[in-house]
Amino acid sequence: MAVTLKQIAEIAGVSRGTVDRALHNRGRVSPEVAERVRQIAQELGYQPNEVGQALARSRRQIKLGVVLQSAETPTMKIVAQGVRQAAQTLEKQGIEVLFRPIESVDAMRELECLDELLTAGIHGLAIAPADDPSVCERLGQIAERDIPIITFNADLPQSKRMCFVGQDNDRAGRTAAGLMAMMVPQNGTVAAITGHLCNDGHRARCGSFADELSRIAPGITLLPVQPCSDRDDCAYELTCNLLREHPGLSAIYVAANGQHGVCEALRAAELDGTLRVIAYDVTRQNIDDLKQGAISILIDQKAQEQGYRPLMLLRDYLFSGTLPNSEFYYTGITLKTRYNL
Amino acid sequence: MAVTLKQIAEIAGVSRGTVDRALHNRGRVSPEVAERVRQIAQELGYQPNEVGQALARSRRQIKLGVVLQSAETPTMKIVAQGVRQAAQTLEKQGIEVLFRPIESVDAMRELECLDELLTAGIHGLAIAPADDPSVCERLGQIAERDIPIITFNADLPQSKRMCFVGQDNDRAGRTAAGLMAMMVPQNGTVAAITGHLCNDGHRARCGSFADELSRIAPGITLLPVQPCSDRDDCAYELTCNLLREHPGLSAIYVAANGQHGVCEALRAAELDGTLRVIAYDVTRQNIDDLKQGAISILIDQKAQEQGYRPLMLLRDYLFSGTLPNSEFYYTGITLKTRYNL
């Protein structure tokens, strides 16, 4: 069995409480004793037993708040599942999770929720925020109060958050470009449809895609990126126009929502399965379109983990003072075809 | 806070010990009391606190054995990492893991290890076994002794093991075929190189690949599968011959080891990056070849999880009597390009 606090205490000739305080720098230990205890712990290779820790801490009632915007969208529903799963795990560890899903993008509503959570006395906050200065500012104020904040799914770099959990959109875009280059003839033509030109994430996915594609496959023609406002009907129109104006089109890159509109347009033209489509996120609808062959490859952002991880990171920070390794905690980029869903 | 044993005990007017026995069917409880306790637990939605359980169980000193063949190969080294990671986690829960890595495929040595572990008094066994009747038979005997066995990485369906943890080779092969069909022109030619024609896993990966490819892309010509004995030098020769005899070759599917030999042959012919190569497993060497562009896509079998999961399943079975959901626990099929490693 591994080394325990008790053993160290016996060897050092002090009590377990003292060892605990010494090893965790809780103060109220004379420097000499602290040093000796640390020395012994070091030699014995003491590793705190996480199970014991968790059990003991389960008395200390701590609360975490979660705010999630656009909760009605397919991807965010998956993110929310991750939040709930984390909440369940944490509840067993004596941590209460206050979850506030918000419909659509609504900065006002977010501010309200933040106030509620603060009043409820949360010790940490995870938020998938709207890109709005008022939210950013409020988060700054909360951080000043020594309440750790983690943004997820969407970032707010200016907000003094501890870290961001989400996809590396730049890499995701490059990954898409790499796949395109493998699937499309060296002199082919590719179209790109995005959600909003002003959305940071969407821009990153398109910019890096274009950049990488021109670098590794200069022979391929990339048509100008067109925004569809994340709407299927708009994406449908855009796709119809593309097919008309570029009969030799080889593939379409869909950087945000609107995928299904693209698929429908391809079906109408009986080109589904012939034209390659790369899109994002493993949602119900996308799975269907993937299975039916309209989408070739999905790039997944591990939405569930985006909901799960922030809460775990907050716990680790509040319990052990462990900071995330980096300011950016990127969830992996996974590729799905109809065969490996 | 969640419901605890103590609360149930108070409501039922019995002791915690009794509640514990009733809920876990440990016997020594009158049927009426047991029923009443279960009723209350049900109503309150009692969920045992896993942390508490883990701590309490950490006294019961239980031992798990792990045998791993071909431990010197790159993939198995990763599997071994998973084993060690699991061992570390389990040690904190009071479970001792006896790990026996074995070089190459050696049924005799495996039998020896099994005897050692049995003598040491293991309560459960995880094994990546040689496909050998003597091993299979011995496992049968061990299973008779009520020691649960889980095979991983390679299966031995006849051995009375509780379940198998590993890749679904059939699906993996079809996944490869799906990717091939996207990357190769509809009238292209594809070669397939495997390890051993008699190896179950290799056969499955090739058979399903051929099957699926002919189904979804009947225009593609698949050359006869050639075995390279998992050797790079042999794969090199085979590839050189292929390139000579089939100048129009579009892609090579490498179902087992020998990938690097293929890559070297392509480099020699200055065709790396032009011909598509689909291969298996994220190993050091494969990562290099992927980054350099010789390999287009790697199909990964989550080797680490294959080492990790069996031990966790054994723990769950021994502690809670939880059986794996299915006889087959397939680790996911993940796709890696140079962009999403």
Add this chain to the structure above:
DNA sequence: TTGAAAGCGATACCAC
């Protein structure tokens, strides 16, 4: 500055 002791939730052993 230190130690003793009371938990956290579940389990297991030993009396009765």
Add this chain to the structure above:
DNA sequence: GTGGTATCGCTTTCAA
């Protein structure tokens, strides 16, 4: 059949 109690490893009062 049952209840009482010690215990797992750690944290956290509360006294001293």
